Amino acid sequence: MTGAGPFHRHLADGRLHLQHGPIDMIVQADGPASSVRTAYGQAITRFDSLLSELVSELPLLRQPVRPLPECPLQGRVARAMARAARAHLPTFVTPMAAVAGAGASAILAAMTDVPGLVRAYVNNGGDIALFLAQGAAPYRLGVVVDPSAPASPGRIMIGPQTPWRGVATSGARGRSHSMGIADSVTVLARDAESADAAATLIANAVDLPGDAAVTRAPAHVLSPDSDLGARLVTQHVAPLSPDRISAALDAGETAARSMLARGLIGGALIVLQGTARVVGDLPLFATISQPNREALAHA
Template sequence: MSAVAARLADGRLHLQHGPIDLVIEAFGASSEVERAYGQAVDRFADILPTLVRELPVLRRPVGDAYPLLQGPVARRMAEAVWPHRAVFVTPMAAVAGAVADEMLQALVAGRTLDKAYVNDGGDIALHLTPGHALRAGLFVSALDGVARLAHGQPSRGIATSGRGGRSFSRGIADSATVLARTAAAADAAATLIANAVDCDHPAIERRPARDLDPDSDLGDLAVTVSVGPLPEAAVAGALDRGAVEARRLRNRGLIDGAALSLRGQWRLVVESQLPFVSTEGHGPEWRDLLSTTSRFSGEAGTLPAKARHSLQLDRVVE
């Protein structure tokens, strides 16, 4: 299957190749935007073939030796997971974010753009210039919150992990959304934080990852298959464990903030200046945002399930 490039009805660029499904939008002078889209299309054709050539190494757990990888996306993946090598992690934990980062770099190279984003199934790389911002909605079952990213804030990557996404999770989080300096860093951290949202309870069913997918990089490790009814105390305890991990990573400077959800409960691990905002109690502006961002569903073909409980970008600048 070859790479496919198309323009959506509203002008955004859609790129798809195998499991990689990107929605890209750039803002600025029309001539600059068109050149940026052309650069993204040219770069995209080689992304998946280069990754496939290095899959055996990318699926191995990171240990004491830094992974020797050749492709630029693979190197981004290794860089993102290397700080987490004390626990089980493979470079695949950062693949979606690393693709988004690489494609954003290709998009903006040499161009004069106000802002831009590359959304890889909910893992998003951002480009922001002074005076410009993007808002993102946190979706689990509905619009549960908003993150506003501006040029003066450090975060340029957003990622979400959790049970029910397009990758296996060892935890039970409905979602773990992370802000970090890059999308790859956010992707790796979201994976580990979502794994930490966990508890022991008979309502939780787990199976070895290899039984569900013989090619899984998780091998014989148990992953969550289903979660039945849980008492409130178990939900709270699981979220607290995830929050401890998120604070640890924030204290190490590896993330800027995180928002964790499970069964309607939330934990925010953010500095006061970071932009997570609850939608509860807000008025029509949030309903307008929901109607704007919900247009992502279906317009790019079959949207990955992960995107439905992830961050979606709107086109509103405050």
């Protein structure tokens, strides 16, 4: 499964590229040159064993998460995945719902004990772990808030004064299979693994069960090793009427509000077929085109 060994290279703009099997990360650190070099070296060292650690426990990681104190997982990253997923019990979820975010957090943690480091991020396929020292300039993360103008994204601003250090996006158009129909769900949380699990589950909740406009297939037919097994995942969503879009978004909003009330997330942006909803106090800066102004509903 691991294929070729871990690969790393320094990009022309100073960022670090890490790749091994399905894991593909972009890393950037800000600070004195010596601090950045040390941080990148520590990131590379930690990355070299990351995939093999996950593969060694993969059968357990693909099983539904278990309540404490029963947790057979041993690795630090695997246990972080389970912790993030366990927060959503009794909803069906496996630790794999948090795999990309937990991987990003692991690499970031290997970097952030370096003296002098001001900021750093690890972007694991769109799931992002952030570090900001006191007084650091905020990060500006691009996010599509106006589905009619995807080339003109808005920005989520995250500064050192906010508690949010994880950003993740999930949906039926992403890299992984989704049981819902959302085009995208972007979530802020205290760490990347928590954001990843929450985005996955909110995206699952944006749904119209049994609707003829949605084409589905068992997950294991599309991917024999899927942690979702025989559960149906979305393959295609035909154009929906405004009332059906609203109904699907209502279901996703209900899930997001529940997570917000329990302190699991800081906010969520939910997008489906030209309509976007914001749940929570999302630090969002965007220009919404006139046709979609009514479609952006703040919760």
